[in-house]
Amino acid sequence: MGTCNSTADDFGRLLLGLRMRAELSQEELSHIAGVSIRALADLERGRSRGPQRRTVQALAAALRLGPTDCEALEEAARRGRPRPRQDTGPPAHTTLALPRDVKDFTARSAALSRLHALVENAEPGHPPVSVISGQPGLGKSTFAVHAAHRLADHFPDGQFALDLRGMDPEPATARDALARLLRALGVTESAMPTRTDDRAGLYRDMVRDRRILLLLDNAADESQVRPFLPGAGLSLTIITSRHTLAGLEAVHRTRLNVLKREEAVELLMRIIGPQRVQHEPQAVRDLADLCGHLPLAVRIAGQRLAARPDERIGKLTTQLAVQGRRLDSLQAGGLQVRAAFALSYQQLSQDAKTVFRRASLASGPDFSPEIAALLADLPLVQTARCAEELADAGLLQPDAAVERYRFHDLLKLFATEQLILEDDPEVRAHVRDRAAGWVLRRATAAALRFDADHHRDTPDSDPDPASAPAGREQARVWLEAERAEWLAALRQAQAAGRYQQVLDAAEAMHWFSDLNQHWELWAEVFTRSADAARALGSKQDEAVHLNYLSWAYNHCLHDYAIALTTADRAYAVAHEAADALQQGWALGYSAGALYRLGRSEESTQRFREAAACFTALPSPQGRLAELSVLNALGHNLRIAGHVEEALVTHRRSAALCRAGMPGQPAELIAQYHAAALQEIGKDLGALNRWAEAEPPLREAVAHFDAAQMPAWSEPARLDLGIVLRRLARYEEARETLLVAHAALTRLKSPRQEEAAAELRALDRLISG
DSSP: OOOOOOOTTOHHHHHHHHHHHTTOOHHHHHHHHTOOHHHHHHHHHTSSOOOOHHHHHHHHHHHTOOHHHHHHHHHHHHHHSOOOOOOSSOOOOOOOOOOOOOTTOOOOHHHHHHHHHHHHTOBTTBOOEEEEEOSTTSOHHHHHHHHHHHTGGGOTTOEEEEEOOTTSSSOOOHHHHHHHHHHHTTOOSTTOOSSHHHHHHHHHHHHTTOOOEEEEESOOOHHHHGGGSOSSSSOEEEEEESSOOTTOOSOEEEEOOOOOHHHHHHHHHHHHOHHHHHHSHHHHHHHHHHTTTOHHHHHHHHHHHHHOTTSOHHHHHHHHHSHHHHHHHSEETTEEHHHHHHHHHHTSOHHHHHHHHHHTTOOSSSBOHHHHHHHHTOOHHHHHHHHHHHHHTTSSEEOSSSSOEEOOHHHHHHHHHHHHHHSOHHHHHHHHHHHHHHHHHHHHHHHGGGOSSSOOSSOTTOSOGGGSOOHHHHHHHHHHHTHHHHHHHHHHHHHTTOHHHHHHHHHHHHHHHGGGTTOTHHHHHHHHHHHHHHHHTOHHHHHHHHHHHHHHHHHTSOOHHHHHHHHHHHHHHHHHTTOHHHHHHHHHHHHHHHHHTTOHHHHHHHHHHHHHHHHTOOSHHHHHHHHHHHHHHHHHHHHTTOHHHHHHHHHHHHHHHHHOOTTSOHHHHHHHHHHHHHHHHHHHHHTTOHHHHHHHHHHHHHHHHHTTOHHHHHHHHHHHHHHHHHTTOHHHHHHHHHHHHHHHHHTTOTTHHHHHHHHHHHHHHHHO
8 A cells, every 4th residue: 555645734634535545435434433523524624633643543443554654644643733842941741631531430421412412513613611510529520531531532632631629728720720731732931921811812822723622620610710711613621610600601511410329329330340239239229328329429338348348238338327427437548528528618608607507407308598597597688698609519409499408418417517516505406496486486377377267367476577478378388398397396396395386386287287188297296286285284275186186197197097096085085175066076087087997887977976066056166067077978978878868968068158157268168168069079970960960070179279279179170080981071081080190199199099990991981
């Protein structure tokens, strides 16, 4: 094979001639050599003139070149690479080579694909810049190095890495870092500009017509990296930082998250080998969970095990299960999870440190700036700024939809450590007690907005009326979002002996609980309030709250045996207190439990006794209770086959609602009316009067939907779907049943299986 002539800087023309002689298209050469089409095209056009040796070797092998041609191609590449200019002073030897890639790199395929697409679709007028951010320990640098190695062939003019030491007390200055980079690109000391702007300008000029990859690792802030961003060309800049660097415009962003459980297990397997993982599969899964799926923690655990090949995985899992030892155990040689967290913590302002530490006292899985402000004893506006600072530093995870934050499990352990180190026990106790008292007062005031007997549009018991939720909807949102906080506050109040406060809060929650029957926490709330009433010596309050507790076991936990015994206790206490209203409610709740236990005849008899008890009471509370019992009694009668009597009973209930009740809110009576309409629709369906059953069921669903009462609306929607199926309106029935089934499943309702069975029956009808 003959030799092709070339000049020192004519690598592209030489490569083109060799490819044409081999009769290969760019696509074919790209495929054989493993060099991207874009990189190949840039080489042939002369935009990239000095590819790396491994790229040249891959091209030579693909073209099947002889030794002479190989030498000519390598010589052309060598002459096109940047090289130091001669200087009278000593030569500067600066190496900024990429760090070593890890062999066991795991996951992140989607993020790698997006970065690859960024390079493939780059335009000369918009040089690609990618910012990799996230909390400490996510493997940002590892990801960036791995991506740089994967993309190396796209950048034949060189790949460089600079550690900007963003977590050091004194991070690298842009001026010094630019000097290191320019030296690596061949700029001599005598030609080195003095000013930062001039160095940045020289760098931009040098990379305008080259394709290089620059990794800026561990950036402190935007000002540190701005001078490195090219103005034109196709060079790639990858920046890693624990901060989001939100001030950088028009950049590609990758915010890394913790690994999925199976990815964490895979990383452990790659480090310690599949045999050990297969031998203790559950211990490996538990180990991944205890590491919080955080890559650094998983790697440390894996390397500890790799260094001790005879040690059982379960031993390390047992050690990590002890929260007080977990951060101590997560270290291997120079790698320490605690040290990684401490670097970020030390960079914070004093107020942000306080918010970070004290937020570990929050009870829920996430918390609002409002709760953080209470715990930090700082103004809300200032706390909100600190929370954003913590989120930007990767120490808190912001919610995507609302202004709430959460800790990674290991970061919460670290925050708790700092709290114990920096805040005295007396301070911690005072902060926790003050915040709990405030939260419980707000929860009580917010819940009173739903109290049918003592409804208040502007409760005067809120600890801060100026910031109190405005209206029912805001009160509902607050109570739902902060339920872990006010439940913890209720526990704390009971432990401190503030029984009246516990009783008042639970009483305020009574009507609100009806909107969230799927919350299992109501059993705890009313257990604590019944205990508080007993501690206060109030038999009447104890009977009331035992009845609430029976309701919770009936409708929230679906534990009907305990619901029955609790209702019987309520009846005994109410009898002792001579409270006929609570005796009637106890009979009603025990009747409901008996029905669900399959004791229908006993249930019907108790419902009749409860109805008689309420009918004899002249009070408005007696009338409301009568409505509830009539609806339940009619339900029992229908199930027992006495459908006509059930329909009469339910129509009696509806008539009482339409007549109205002086002194009772219209919306409350409308709720009872909707419940009666639902039962009337079911009665008519049981009589095969399907066309008549549809209107009352539709009206019931519409009311419960408008009132945002899913525990009521979804069973009614299921009943409507059944009617529509019987009316042969199959498509409408299927849509209705699908919505009901999904919602009933979320609510953990026992009727979810009934909805699934109806859907299966409907599918058989449609397919038939």
